[in-house]
Amino acid sequence: MRILFLGDVMGRSGRRAIAERLGPLRQRLKADFIIVNGENASGGMGLTAAHARMILDAGADVVTLGDHAFDQKDMLAFIDAEPRVLRPLNYAREAPGRGARVFADGRGRKVLVAQALGQVFMKRPFDDPFSALDGALRAHVLGGGVQAAVIDFHAEATSEKMAAGHFCDGRASLVVGTHTHVPTADAQVLPRGTAYQSDAGMCGDYDSVIGMDKAEPMRRFLTGMGQGRFTPAEGEATLCGVLVVTDDRTGLASAVQPVREGGRLDGAP
Numbered sequence: 001m002r003i004l005f006l007g008d009v010m011g012r013s014g015r016r017a018i019a020e021r022l023g024p025l026r027q028r029l030k031a032d033f034i035i036v037n038g039e040n041a042s043g044g045m046g047l048t049a050a051h052a053r054m055i056l057d058a059g060a061d062v063v064t065l066g067d068h069a070f071d072q073k074d075m076l077a078f079i080d081a082e083p084r085v086l087r088p089l090n091y092a093r094e095a096p097g098r099g100a101r102v103f104a105d106g107r108g109r110k111v112l113v114a115q116a117l118g119q120v121f122m123k124r125p126f127d128d129p130f131s132a133l134d135g136a137l138r139a140h141v142l143g144g145g146v147q148a149a150v151i152d153f154h155a156e157a158t159s160e161k162m163a164a165g166h167f168c169d170g171r172a173s174l175v176v177g178t179h180t181h182v183p184t185a186d187a188q189v190l191p192r193g194t195a196y197q198s199d200a201g202m203c204g205d206y207d208s209v210i211g212m213d214k215a216e217p218m219r220r221f222l223t224g225m226g227q228g229r230f231t232p233a234e235g236e237a238t239l240c241g242v243l244v245v246t247d248d249r250t251g252l253a254s255a256v257q258p259v260r261e262g263g264r265l266d267g268a269p
Helices: 011-029 049-058 075-081 129-139 158-168 215-223
Strands: 002-006 033-037 062-064 100-104 110-117 148-154 174-178 195-197 239-246 253-261
Touching: 002 011, 002 148, 002 174, 011 033, 011 049, 011 239, 011 253, 033 148, 049 062, 049 075, 062 110, 110 129, 129 148, 129 158, 148 158, 158 174, 174 239, 195 239, 195 253
Parallel strands: 002 033, 033 062, 110 148, 148 174, 174 195
Antiparallel strands: 002 239, 100 110, 239 253
């Protein structure tokens, strides 16, 4: 199976790139299944129901969220009505929606998609991500109940993301980091067969400060004072992510490669 994962969609620029390029990208990469992190698609903070529908209509099979999952309040109700949108596993038990679910590709092959939030340097306390992931992977055994398993580890610290990769090695097809909006150069297949990349990067304008218009972040760094809100940069976006090829029998990765399509990072390794 060929699975494409794209990192955090950032504002209007990211949404536009998804709408215009996701279909052609699926065809070019011959992707069987596509997962998109929509965490910052609506004004850079969260995801509205309308924007979630747009990403799904553009060709995403699943949309994952993150620590801003419910910044847009209509997501509180929408996520229960739309099973293709996932919030983190280790949110409070009372939170709406689910953090893991099994889907099927066009040929009926079953794919577990799960997301967990890291704890290191995150602003709010979340439950232990490792035990949450362990429960999901035990319930859906790779090469048994599911033909593939993808983990979106939404976290700040690279070390915690790497630990999650090794924790899931041999039990997931792909563990990929999101949240920090900068694609890392460490795409690899781990010793037991799980593909890994510390951060997928964002789907947004890279002439920016992690997707935000440069002026306000620069002002705060230089003076320690802010004069307004952060707003997403609106130049041409690069779609950033990772493509993994899996063995249908074992569910393990046979190959992994970074994806950089369009915008300033087009074709970058």
